[in-house]
Amino acid sequence: MKKLIYILITCLIVMSLNARAQQTTDAMYRKTLKEVLDEVQEKYHVKIKYTAAQVEGKWVNYAQWRFRPNVDTTLANILTPLDLKVNKEAPGRYKLKEYEYFRWSVSDGWKELDRIAAQYHDRDTWEQRKAILKPELYKALELSPLPAKPASKPIITPKRTYDGYTVENIAIEILPGLYINGSLYKPSKIKGKIPVILSPDGHWEHQRYRTDCQIRCASLARMGAMAYSYDLFAWGESLLQFKDEDHRRSLAQTIQALGAIRILDYVLSLKETDPERLGISGGSGGGSHTVLMTAMDDRIKLSAPVVSVSSYFYGGCPCESGMPIHQCGNGTDNVELAAMAAPRPQLLISDGQDWTANMPEHDFPYLQKMYGYYGATDKVENVHLPNEGHDFGPSKRAALYAFVAKNFRLDLNKIKDSSGNFDDQKVTIEKEPAMYVFGDKGEKLPANAIKGFDQLEKVFAQATKNKL
DSSP states (O other), X not given: OHHHHHHHHHHHHHHHHHHHHTTSGGGTTOEXXXXXXXXXXXXXXXXXXXXXXXXXXXXXXXXXXXXXXXXXXXXXXXXXXXXXXEEEEETTEEEXXXXXXXXXXXXXXXXXXXXXXXXXXXXXXXXXXXXXXXXXXXXXXXXXXXXXXXXXXXXXXXXXXXXXXXXXXXXXXXXXXXXXXXXXXXXXSOOSOEEEEEEEXXXXXXXXXXXXXXXXXXXXXXXXXXXXXXXXXXXXXXXXTSOGGGGGSTHHHHHHHHHHHHHHHHHHHSTTEEEEEEEEOOBTHHHXXXXXXXXXXXXXXXXXXXXXXXXXXXXXXXXXXXXXXXXXXXXXXXXXXXXXXXXXXEEEEEESSSTTTTTTTTHHHHHHXXXXXXXXXXXXXXEEETTOOXXXXXXXXXXXXXXXXXXXXXXXXXXXXXTSOBOOTTSOOOOGGGGOSSXXXXXXXXXXXXXXXXXXXXXXXXXXXXXX
16 A cells, blocks of 8 residues: 555656646747647637647647747747648637648738849840749759650540530540540631630539530630630549549649640641630639740740739649749749740739739739830730639639630620620530540540559659650
């Protein structure tokens, strides 16, 4: 009994010493993250939303020394070493999140764009900057030089004919055994050379099979242009070759860029294509892809990134920011990359409920200044929809139609009703399987098709082994 009492007393003494040690430099003034967040809430009279899983097992060293008079500074001091942050949802209300490298505060984003812009002041100095950035983008994507183009011909499904347009599905082999899939919309009647608009899909459900995506591409075709709608990597029909989680790997950005280059090669091989009227327009992640491809490839003559461009948002998916493109030229951002389109026509569509909400205040004036270097301020436009959200809805499509019609000499009346309103009723919305290249269950996938990300890495390494 005496021995048991001795053990209990010893344990209590050790626990007491440990508790005291936690309040000294010997234990780095250590407290659990939950304790510290609770103290912050009580001290500053704020509310911080977090889950048990977010704070479990996390400790804050020198906890009390991180407190400052300002709650925002205090939270940054506490959370940054843990790769955590808070989003401010309302005055005095915060939500705990993992650190987001791709999302900056508005003021920090604007300051960074101002720092970038201080490197040039006229057309000559801007052209020098572009000459640095462009080759570095290819290197950052590991596409310098480009891998060899497979000799295979595109796989094309039978054509479907609708009111004023046709659709055929196409798969292009961009590396040995790697295919990019899409649907090519054409006007029913083609006379002479006509424009082409590349339409990369964004991060929305149902991929390029969505109703709004079909409406957009069919309407462009009914106006007199070809529209090529295609999947992002490990997205849509690409999932026959990869898992959906592979889309969030950094190499996805490289594969998507290579895919767009090969699509450009293909559409420019068509006898109907007017090479001087070749454009690209995507929304969200497809908008980031639109900006990057326009910066990299001068064959693109018009661009329209939708709900995507911002100086304080770099793209929340690795397919937008996974490769080090934003480290090019000692640091760049998506607004400067968008400026590389100048003086080619560019439409930026923004809204009031995502990271494009402040486009008219700072980023668009910068782009106007850049286009002004070429005497082409009228070639860049911003349609800002403050009461709308993150989508590619009717008003955004209408803005795109008008912009493309004006710059590529197309007839808007072909998609309007007798009252002058845009009419989607003549567009046939296809069921998803109709848009597949490789059959309802992937049974037509070529025998050489690679399966899995490990195989892709090997194929890519082999294709680029002779890089300079």
